[in-house]
Amino acid sequence: MNFVALKMLTGDRAKYLGLIFAIAFSSFLMAHQASIFAGIMDRTRSQIVDITDANVWVMDRNTEYFDEVSALTDDDLYRVRGVTGVKWAVPLFKGQPRAKSPDGKFRVVILLGLDDATLVGTPHKMLLGSASDLRQPDAAIIDEAGYRFFFPDGPLQLGNTLEMNDHRVRLVGICDASAPFTNFPVVFTRYSQALNYVGRERNLLSFVLAKPEAGVSIAELSTRIQSATGLRAMSSTQFGRATIVYYLKHTGIPINFGLTVAIALIVGTVVAGQTFYIFTIENLKQFGALKAIGVSDRRIVAMIVLQALLVGAIGYSLGMGMAAGFFSIFVHKIATRGIVLLWQVIVGDAAIVLLIVIVASLVSIRKVLVLEPAVVFRG
Amino acid sequence: MNNANETAVVCRDVTKWFGQGASRVDALRGVDLEIRMGELSMLVGPSGCGKTTLLSVIAGLLDSNGGELEVLDEKPARMTKQERIQFRRRNLGFVFQQFNLLPALTAAENVAVPLLAAGFNRIDAVREATKLLAELGMENRAAALPSELSGGQQQRVALGRALIHQPRLIVCDEPTSALDAKTGHAVMELLSEVAVRPGRAVIVVTHDSRVFEFADTIAHMDDGRIQEIEPGAARARQIANFGAAAPAIQ
Ligand SMILES: Nc1ncnc2c1ncn2[C@@H]1O[C@H](COP(=O)(O)OP(=O)(O)OP(=O)(O)O)[C@@H](O)[C@H]1O
Ligand SMILES: [Mg+2]
Numbered sequence: 062m063n064f065v066a067l068k069m070l071t072g073d074r075a076k077y078l079g080l081i082f083a084i085a086f087s088s089f090l091m092a093h094q095a096s097i098f099a100g101i102m103d104r105t106r107s108q109i110v111d112i113t114d115a116n117v118w119v120m121d122r123n124t125e126y127f128d129e130v131s132a133l134t135d136d137d138l139y140r141v142r143g144v145t146g147v148k149w150a151v152p153l154f155k156g157q158p159r160a161k162s163p164d165g166k167f168r169v170v171i172l173l174g175l176d177d178a179t180l181v182g183t184p185h186k187m188l189l190g191s192a193s194d195l196r197q198p199d200a201a202i203i204d205e206a207g208y209r210f211f212f213p214d215g216p217l218q219l220g221n222t223l224e225m226n227d228h229r230v231r232l233v234g235i236c237d238a239s240a241p242f243t244n245f246p247v248v249f250t251r252y253s254q255a256l257n258y259v260g261r262e263r264n265l266l267s268f269v270l271a272k273p274e275a276g277v278s279i280a281e282l283s284t285r286i287q288s289a290t291g292l293r294a295m296s297s298t299q300f301g302r303a304t305i306v307y308y309l310k311h312t313g314i315p316i317n318f319g320l321t322v323a324i325a326l327i328v329g330t331v332v333a334g335q336t337f338y339i340f341t342i343e344n345l346k347q348f349g350a351l352k353a354i355g356v357s358d359r360r361i362v363a364m365i366v367l368q369a370l371l372v373g374a375i376g377y378s379l380g381m382g383m384a385a386g387f388f389s390i391f392v393h394k395i396a397t398r399g400i401v402l403l404w405q406v407i408v409g410d411a412a413i414v415l416l417i418v419i420v421a422s423l424v425s426i427r428k429v430l431v432l433e434p435a436v437v438f439r440g
Numbered sequence: 441m442n443n444a445n446e447t448a449v450v451c452r453d454v455t456k457w458f459g460q461g462a463s464r465v466d467a468l469r470g471v472d473l474e475i476r477m478g479e480l481s482m483l484v485g486p487s488g489c490g491k492t493t494l495l496s497v498i499a500g501l502l503d504s505n506g507g508e509l510e511v512l513d514e515k516p517a518r519m520t521k522q523e524r525i526q527f528r529r530r531n532l533g534f535v536f537q538q539f540n541l542l543p544a545l546t547a548a549e550n551v552a553v554p555l556l557a558a559g560f561n562r563i564d565a566v567r568e569a570t571k572l573l574a575e576l577g578m579e580n581r582a583a584a585l586p587s588e589l590s591g592g593q594q595q596r597v598a599l600g601r602a603l604i605h606q607p608r609l610i611v612c613d614e615p616t617s618a619l620d621a622k623t624g625h626a627v628m629e630l631l632s633e634v635a636v637r638p639g640r641a642v643i644v645v646t647h648d649s650r651v652f653e654f655a656d657t658i659a660h661m662d663d664g665r666i667q668e669i670e671p672g673a674a675r676a677r678q679i680a681n682f683g684a685a686a687p688a689i690q
Contacts, residue, residue, distance in 0.1 A: 062556050062557065064562055065542065065545065065549070065553065065556065068542075068544040068545055068549075069542060069544050069545075071544070072543060072544025072545075073544070346538075346540060347540070347542050347543075349540075350534075350536070350540040350542070351553070351557070352525075353499070353501055353528065353534055354528070354529065354534060354553060354554055354557055354601075355525050355526065355527075355528040355529025355530070355532070355554070355557055355558075356525075356529075356553075356557045357522070357525050358525075360557070433501070433502070434501045435496040435501040435502045437501075437534070437536055437540055438492045438495065438496055438501075438536065438537075438613045439492075
């Protein structure tokens, strides 16, 4: 009877396509929004995960996340260095001065000042130039997206200058950095130089980056630093997570995306459910005839489930195809770089579509089960 | 089919009502009726007198409220729901006024439905159905969709669907009233030729007096009761037609 179910379904072309369309769009929208949401939230910790040389981040007790920092003192740095189990500890500055290109384009940038001696925190993926060139006077490295903002024409090229706080900065390198949440350019320079570029800010010490000695775990070292100095210390992973949690809690982003996903879910369920219901209602006479002829209820339920699963599977595949197509195009665009269709979203979306078709078919199944086969004799 | 009993259906004081209290409608008020094997019995009477209800009760589509009913030596009242579905699948063929073909299936596939319901695979079922359609004069239209067929052709397909599994009882509700007189006549002619045979009973509900000539027996119904039973014009006919050689199913 399976082919009968499939023919019944595909025989009504308009409703068949309507069902697939509803499910495809709702699964596309859900996958699309969920992935962009995850991608955007992930970006809030971009500059944390990009630094891989150090494992422990030390910060003021009041610092909650990466983008808003309460400064430390030089004394704090020495105290961290004095904690047993610390292999090394270096300063990191993070500020947001305004940079201007020679032809007057300007934008706030994320400025990272790296320890002069070790350059801990330099970008690993250099597209042009070398990280060690940061040691030159007035040198800075900028990320590709930032470079393209300031110098939109022509190929990547070293030697361009920017102006920050009336100081000239020479670009000695272009790197590939994870996209920051704010989409600002990311600029790396030496710690000692950074002060010149930020103007009014007095204290430069945003974070101390530390590395444990062999045999000391990151968690252990964090605890030791905390109890010895009274500062906050945690692993890169923890700090990244704390930053994401901060944005989840304190911005409307999750609500906005959650709302879109919920609407996609509800509209998908309602439209698919209603279309499927109408489809069943219009075929009620046919189901009645089948019941009269002696097709068992179980067989009929199986037919409806098969129909629902088929439109679910096709709609879902189309939706995922659209989402994959979207992200494969936009992953390379500057504004949306790095945002991908996550496998968790693909799996979650499948589960939700399954839920949609189950809900959609349940109503129809009930309708058919309570149907009196005697209706076949009614005009 | 080697049934010694010559009666297919026995109704004794069968009652059926719909609804309850003030809105209760008594559709059957004590029906006494015997339907004989090998005959085409017609059930006639004014609109609303209970013909369709009686047919539904006999076919096991509706439960009666009282009285005794025996169909093919079985008592539907004693069957479970599952047994009743299986009983219909094995023993009954249906022809409806509105044909009730599945519009997405071809003529042959529609005819094959009872075999599919009985577990035949698609290829075998459609092959048998195509053979039967040829015997019904539809050899060229087996692959057509119902929407591509005339009313008469659709009713022939429905007839095929009622016959394909060799049921012992065929029930038809107004099989000709959606057709013009000539087509209706042709369908009845076919029905009486290929469907009526020893070991099988055919019940036709109709108020189309032009087809009364095909009846072996005519039961007149009024107000929920059988008023009179008279022999029909076809009674004298030799019942020697050997129709479709469709597969028997267990
Ligand atoms: N499902 C139902 N619910 C309520 N009343 C019903 C139902 N089915 C039939 N009836 C009533 O039972 C009575 C008999 O109906 P039935 O359909 O059996 O008549 P009929 O002889 O087939 O009429 P017709 O020639 O118009 O088809 C009518 O009064 C009808 O309104
Ligand atoms: Mg009727």
